[in-house]
Amino acid sequence: MMKARPRMQATCSARSEFLLPLLFIAVSGLCIWQARDMSQLGAIFPVTIAVVILIAGVLRLGQLVMHGVHSNVGRERGSTPRRVLLVLAMTAWALIMPWAGFLLAGLASFVTLMLIAQHEPWTPRRLLGHLIAGAVLVAGFYGLFALLLNVPLPVGKWWMG
Amino acid sequence: MRVTHSIALATGFGMAIVGSFTPLAAADDFPSKDVQYVIPFGPGGESDISARLQQKYFEEITGEQLVVQYMPGGGGAVGWSQLSDMSNDGYRIMGSNLPHIILKPMGKDVGFQTEDLNNFFYFHYSPDAILVRNDSPYETLDDLIQAAEQTPGAVTFSGSGTYSANDVANTRFQQLADITTTYIPFKGTGAAVTALLGGQVQAEWGYTTVAANHQDKVRMLAVAAEERHPMFPDVPTFNELGYDMVGGAYRGMAVPEGTPEEVQQELSEIFQQINENPEFQQEMQDLGFVLMDVPLEEMDAFMAERQEVYEATARELGLID
Amino acid sequence: MEILSYTLGALSPVNLGLALLGVASGIIIGALPGLSATMAVAVLVPVTFGMAPESALIMLGAIYTGAIYGGSYSAILVNTPGTPSAIATTFDGFPMAKRGDGDLAVTLSTLASVAGGVVGVLALLTLAPLLAQVALSFGPVEYFWLAIFGLTLISALSEGSTLKGFMGAGFGLLLSTIGVAVVGGDTRYTFGSQVLLGGIETVSALIGLYCIPVLIDLVATPEAHLKVDEEQRGIRLREGLGHAWLGKLNLLRSATIGTVVAILPGAGGSIASLVSYSEARRASRDASSFGKGNPQGVLATESANNATVGGGFIPTLVLGIPGTPPDAVILGALLVQGFRTGPELFTTNASITYTFIGGLFLATCLLLPLGLLIGRYAFKSIITIPKALLVPTIAFMTVIGTYAIRNSVSDVVIMLTLGVVGWLLNRYGFRPSPIVLGLILGPIAEQGFVQGFLMGRASGAVVSTFFGGPISLTIIALSVLSVFYPMIKVRRARRRGHDGGGSHQEVS
Numbered sequence: 001m002m003k004a005r006p007r008m009q010a011t012c013s014a015r016s017e018f019l020l021p022l023l024f025i026a027v028s029g030l031c032i033w034q035a036r037d038m039s040q041l042g043a044i045f046p047v048t049i050a051v052v053i054l055i056a057g058v059l060r061l062g063q064l065v066m067h068g069v070h071s072n073v074g075r076e077r078g079s080t081p082r083r084v085l086l087v088l089a090m091t092a093w094a095l096i097m098p099w100a101g102f103l104l105a106g107l108a109s110f111v112t113l114m115l116i117a118q119h120e121p122w123t124p125r126r127l128l129g130h131l132i133a134g135a136v137l138v139a140g141f142y143g144l145f146a147l148l149l150n151v152p153l154p155v156g157k158w159w160m161g
Numbered sequence: 162m163r164v165t166h167s168i169a170l171a172t173g174f175g176m177a178i179v180g181s182f183t184p185l186a187a188a189d190d191f192p193s194k195d196v197q198y199v200i201p202f203g204p205g206g207e208s209d210i211s212a213r214l215q216q217k218y219f220e221e222i223t224g225e226q227l228v229v230q231y232m233p234g235g236g237g238a239v240g241w242s243q244l245s246d247m248s249n250d251g252y253r254i255m256g257s258n259l260p261h262i263i264l265k266p267m268g269k270d271v272g273f274q275t276e277d278l279n280n281f282f283y284f285h286y287s288p289d290a291i292l293v294r295n296d297s298p299y300e301t302l303d304d305l306i307q308a309a310e311q312t313p314g315a316v317t318f319s320g321s322g323t324y325s326a327n328d329v330a331n332t333r334f335q336q337l338a339d340i341t342t343t344y345i346p347f348k349g350t351g352a353a354v355t356a357l358l359g360g361q362v363q364a365e366w367g368y369t370t371v372a373a374n375h376q377d378k379v380r381m382l383a384v385a386a387e388e389r390h391p392m393f394p395d396v397p398t399f400n401e402l403g404y405d406m407v408g409g410a411y412r413g414m415a416v417p418e419g420t421p422e423e424v425q426q427e428l429s430e431i432f433q434q435i436n437e438n439p440e441f442q443q444e445m446q447d448l449g450f451v452l453m454d455v456p457l458e459e460m461d462a463f464m465a466e467r468q469e470v471y472e473a474t475a476r477e478l479g480l481i482d
Numbered sequence: 483m484e485i486l487s488y489t490l491g492a493l494s495p496v497n498l499g500l501a502l503l504g505v506a507s508g509i510i511i512g513a514l515p516g517l518s519a520t521m522a523v524a525v526l527v528p529v530t531f532g533m534a535p536e537s538a539l540i541m542l543g544a545i546y547t548g549a550i551y552g553g554s555y556s557a558i559l560v561n562t563p564g565t566p567s568a569i570a571t572t573f574d575g576f577p578m579a580k581r582g583d584g585d586l587a588v589t590l591s592t593l594a595s596v597a598g599g600v601v602g603v604l605a606l607l608t609l610a611p612l613l614a615q616v617a618l619s620f621g622p623v624e625y626f627w628l629a630i631f632g633l634t635l636i637s638a639l640s641e642g643s644t645l646k647g648f649m650g651a652g653f654g655l656l657l658s659t660i661g662v663a664v665v666g667g668d669t670r671y672t673f674g675s676q677v678l679l680g681g682i683e684t685v686s687a688l689i690g691l692y693c694i695p696v697l698i699d700l701v702a703t704p705e706a707h708l709k710v711d712e713e714q715r716g717i718r719l720r721e722g723l724g725h726a727w728l729g730k731l732n733l734l735r736s737a738t739i740g741t742v743v744a745i746l747p748g749a750g751g752s753i754a755s756l757v758s759y760s761e762a763r764r765a766s767r768d769a770s771s772f773g774k775g776n777p778q779g780v781l782a783t784e785s786a787n788n789a790t791v792g793g794g795f796i797p798t799l800v801l802g803i804p805g806t807p808p809d810a811v812i813l814g815a816l817l818v819q820g821f822r823t824g825p826e827l828f829t830t831n832a833s834i835t836y837t838f839i840g841g842l843f844l845a846t847c848l849l850l851p852l853g854l855l856i857g858r859y860a861f862k863s864i865i866t867i868p869k870a871l872l873v874p875t876i877a878f879m880t881v882i883g884t885y886a887i888r889n890s891v892s893d894v895v896i897m898l899t900l901g902v903v904g905w906l907l908n909r910y911g912f913r914p915s916p917i918v919l920g921l922i923l924g925p926i927a928e929q930g931f932v933q934g935f936l937m938g939r940a941s942g943a944v945v946s947t948f949f950g951g952p953i954s955l956t957i958i959a960l961s962v963l964s965v966f967y968p969m970i971k972v973r974r975a976r977r978r979g980h981d982g983g984g985s986h987q988e989v990s
Contacts, residue, residue: 027653106878109878119703213814213818316940323663346664347665351803355617
């Protein structure tokens with residue numbers, strides 16, 4: 001008789017363990033669908049890879065059904081709003097950089113990220129110190145990249161007239 | 162060290178601010194500061210090397226620096242698609258390459274149109290050439306053509322990229338000689354020549370510059386230049402052998418739309434002067450390049466002529482109908 | 483002993499000063515994500531035009547050596563490979579730093595880099611003309627099989643489910659096909675966007691997949707980025723030397739792998755360090771501790787990637803075919819200076835060549851004091867900077883570093899998107915390493931396959947093209963071994979357990 005196998009531990013919730021292989025299967029399906037318009041030489045590689053993902057996804061689902069899986073409790077840690085804010089702030093930074101120029105966008109984002117990352121209360125002294133350090137760092141990076149390394153950093157379309 | 166650093170930083174800041182607010186300086190004192198020269202490829206390639214050679218003569222003539230920067234990606238498309246966003250005061254120039262700027266936008270949207278580039282000077286080209294290894298059984302172009310006629314498709318050529326200068330040359334040559342070969346695209350000229358040296362392919366579509374770098378290991382069967390290259394007096398041109406092929410990878414410089422006419426004229430004259438410098442001529446020749454002068458006033462005619470040639474090939478390749 | 487006298491020529495005060503400056507600035511540039519060794523070298527090229535050729539070459543070699551080594555700092559301290567060569571250093575380097583051994587990891591990386599660098603330079607000095615032929619014996623088919631061999635490392639890299647590893651690697655491989663195909667010219671998976679035409683830039687993908695998740699988790703909690711011990715233990719050189727001595731075989735093997743892989747122009751430092759990492763893991767008795775902060779992992783990857791410096795110059799100088807991207811830039815500088823590669827570089831121009839090799843050797847040795855010094859400083863600043871400053875600083879490096887690669891804002895957006903996707907996938911048990919492996923190996927595998935297919939069709943024998951050559955067959959055998967070795971190892975261990983009798987193994 002087969003020994004009862006232990007149920008697998010999910011990395012996150014049990015539902016997501018099923019959801020992700022499904023997502024990968026969907027992506028590979030999309031890739032195969034998209035490959036219709038490609039030349040034969042161009043399509044062969046992505047289609048092969050997509051099929052491999054598809055098979056791996058189906059196998060994984062099979063594995064999950066066979067063994068059963070239980071949710072991983074006690075993983076949720078940290079503040080999700082801060083995470084989301086960080087991503088939003090960095091995206092805004094990238095998008096605004098061509099318009100506001102590297103220096104201004106950099107300074108603004110530096111301050112925003114500083115506020116997002118700070119967990120303790122601000123004291124005037126700490127705030128001032130951090131702001132100065134931030135300005136020095138931005139200027140330092142600017143000097144390194146724009147002046148020493150000749151990277152054409154965006155000047156900002158708003159100021160170009 | 163730290164002091165000079167901060168001075169440099171301060172002047173840099175100052176310059177950035179002054180540069181963006183002052184109205185355009187009159188053309189007669191152009192250039193009055195460093196000119197940024199953006200190469201739409203990575204460092205180390207032929208576009209980079211020829212730009213590096215221009216660099217020091219630019220400084221001799223103008224007293225200002227020519228600062229080389231890189232914007233690689235998409236076979237040049239990443240750089241050219243950003244040209245129109247750059248400041249049009251003449252202090253930003255960008256490398257411009259044929260056939261890339263004509264073939265890339267053909268039949269698909271790559272973020273730029275051929276017309277977006279205001280080419281002000283074309284200064285040299287690397288003529289197409291057929292290369293074989295020193296120990297190859299093909300002694301002449303005829304040997305190779307004969308082999309291709311016997312078993313169509315059996316003669317393999319390596320080359321750099323699809324729909325590239327090499328691909329165009331191969332297609333045109335197949336048409337002219339009425340043969341079928343197998344063209345195998347590689348990522349860059351370096352990989353293509355490695356395949357030739359390693360014996361993975363029988364011949365390579367390359368340039369005189371490749372032969373110049375690998376003189377001890379390869380020989381050329383024919384060169385697509387108007388006359389024989391001084392470095393290779395024994396290698397015939399395609400014209401001599403009866404094939405109407407002159408071409409290769411042409412290189413020049415372009416500025417964004419809206420750059421004042423006088424500034425473009427000034428730039429064109431500066432680079433013309435560089436081309437006339439005998440030292441520069443010698444250095445370029447030693448690397449296998451062929452210099453040419455297409456100044457601003459002749460640019461439209463030159464571009465129209467090349468456009469026609471590439472369109473014919475593109476039709477053959479199935480890029481456009 | 484002409485060679486020796488040339489090498490001593492590298493030791494003039496000017497050259498020594500230039501080497502020192504080159505190594506130091508190289509380390510700093512390499513440590514910043516996005517600023518790769520290629521860029522460091524390219525920036526320096528115009529500066530060197532005004533110098534004597536020997537000095538110029540020494541400085542270029544020094545900055546290159548420094549940059550490859552500097553990449554390990556950000557890999558260890560912030561889980562972001564500063565250069566692609568340092569990808570595998572994150573596997574064990576960052577876990578070490580997390581548990582408070584960041585100082586030790588930096589010291590180990592320094593020792594390994596010096597050891598690897600010396601092996602690479604010695605190979606360049608003594609075996610260059612012989613080894614250069616290896617570069618030519620690798621054609622498209624061999625590269626295809628090499629990439630497949632590389633992909634078999636997935637099973638070693640994916641902790642937990644191997645199937646997840648396969649899905650992740652497949653995802654990376656698909657990402658690598660985005661853009662205009664080199665072979666065939668198809669526009670693939672751009673969904674009508676021009677932004678994606680140029681494809682996904684590997685280094686920006688690295689920054690996104692490794693660094694953004696660290697940032698995301700860094701802001702979420704008030705805990706310190708790295709664990710810090712109460713008492714500072716200096717550079718822990720003695721401890722580091724102990725580990726290095728234990729791993730002397732590992733160091734030598736990794737350096738050899740690094741040298742040989744670097745000779746292949748299509749491969750590069752990232753593959754060299756990944757292969758040596760998995761070999762170190764395979765050879766180790768304690769394979770399960772790899773990826774959790776095993777010092778031998780850091781030793782293997784850093785020794786391999788610095789060996790690529792010397793190794794990469796072998797085809798560059800002998801054949802004029804650049805072994806690694808920075809070599810291409812140095813080769814360009816050589817051409818501009820009026821040098822031609824090939825045999826005369828070892829005969830008529832021997833003085834320059836050997837002075838250059840001497841300079842590389844010197845730069846490698848300078849890594850030891852400079853690396854320990856700068857590394858100490860880097861480690862200290864990472865652990866003392868308050869989080870509210872650390873987060874924006876790292877974020878700054880990722881954004882400007884990504885931007886600087888192609889001067890493209892779109893790359894920054896792609897980097898951020900991949901970062902978020904990477905964070906989500908990691909949360910659900912898909913590690914970034916298989917994805918990155920797929921992204922790096924994808925183009926090699928695909929181009930090799932299509933080129934090999936075209937070659938085979940031209941000669942009328944596709945099958946024998948792929949399975950004919952001795953090198954192909956060797957790599958295929960190695961791949962098969964790599965897939966099945968873990969199982970064999972388990973079985974052998976079990977059998978030994980039975981024979982020994984006294985094991986804890988349950989008899990089922």
